[in-house]
Amino acid sequence: MSGPRPVVLSGPSGAGKSTLLKRLMKDYEGVFGFSVSHTTRNPRPGEEDGKDYHFVTREKMQEGIDNEDFIENAEFSGNMYGTSKSSIEDVQAQNLICILDVDIQGVKNIKKTDLNPIYISIQPPSLEILEKRLRDRQTETEESLQKRLEAARIDMELSKEPGVFDLIIINDDLEEAYELLKSALMEEIQKVQDANE
Ligand SMILES: Nc1nc2c(ncn2[C@@H]2O[C@H](COP(=O)(O)OP(=O)(O)O)[C@@H](O)[C@H]2O)c(=O)[nH]1
Ligand SMILES: Nc1ncnc2c1ncn2[C@@H]1O[C@H](COP(=O)(O)OP(=O)(O)O)[C@@H](O)[C@H]1O
Numbered sequence: 001m002s003g004p005r006p007v008v009l010s011g012p013s014g015a016g017k018s019t020l021l022k023r024l025m026k027d028y029e030g031v032f033g034f035s036v037s038h039t040t041r042n043p044r045p046g047e048e049d050g051k052d053y054h055f056v057t058r059e060k061m062q063e064g065i066d067n068e069d070f071i072e073n074a075e076f077s078g079n080m081y082g083t084s085k086s087s088i089e090d091v092q093a094q095n096l097i098c099i100l101d102v103d104i105q106g107v108k109n110i111k112k113t114d115l116n117p118i119y120i121s122i123q124p125p126s127l128e129i130l131e132k133r134l135r136d137r138q139t140e141t142e143e144s145l146q147k148r149l150e151a152a153r154i155d156m157e158l159s160k161e162p163g164v165f166d167l168i169i170i171n172d173d174l175e176e177a178y179e180l181l182k183s184a185l186m187e188e189i190q191k192v193q194d195a196n197e
Contacts, residue, residue: 006098011122012152014134016171033091041079072109077147121165125172
């Protein structure tokens with residue numbers, strides 16, 4: 001039996017993916033499961049190993065890639081990120097909607113697999129607003145902020161190409177963006193809720 005369709009959330013760093021995703025997972029407990037990626041970046045205050053990411057060294061990450069443990073991996077802003085096969089299998093084994101938060105390289109690479117997710121891009125209203133949100137978040141050094149803004153320019157260009165995303169949500173007003181995300185996923189949410197009744 002095939003389970004619910006996974007969901008790929010992408011879009012520039014600072015666009016609001018984690019904010020939207022955390023709210024969705026809280027409002028629909030027992031419906032979604034987060035695919036916990038591996039990364040070589042340092043944990044931020046409050047981030048938990050195994051929950052937000054599996055925080056690993058470059059050596060360990062490369063070992064996993066060589067072992068073909070990952071369905072996709074990419075270099076972003078000077079660090080490695082990747083989705084392991086087991087991170088998805090763990091969620092799918094529970095019949096939950098698997099949510100992946102990956103960059104645009106991840107989107108392109110997942111398209112080459114048989115995962116068949118719904119692709120949603122979260123975009124900021126403008127690059128200026130994105131910069132302000134990233135600065136206000138206070139998680140980045142100036143160098144890492146500049147790298148993220150450069151990646152954001154590329155993301156904003158590539159995401160416009162027709163056929164890359166099923167849906168593009170401009171995260172201007174958070175409530176409105178959340179409602180759009182929720183309605184796009186309602187059919188899958190309903191399936192999981194019906195199956196659990
Ligand atoms: N390709 C790929 N990208 C990932 C993965 N995990 C996270 N990312 C992306 O890496 C970028 C940086 O993530 P992060 O360091 O958590 O910063 P944040 O998005 O600004 O909170 C974001 O665009 C994420 O979507 C992954 O497993 N694969
Ligand atoms: N609609 C919004 N309006 C204002 N600030 C927002 C909005 N959405 C998210 N933010 C803030 O912007 C910052 C980046 O959001 P975050 O969810 O961390 O982005 P991402 O996961 O895409 O990198 C956070 O500090 C968050 O609180």
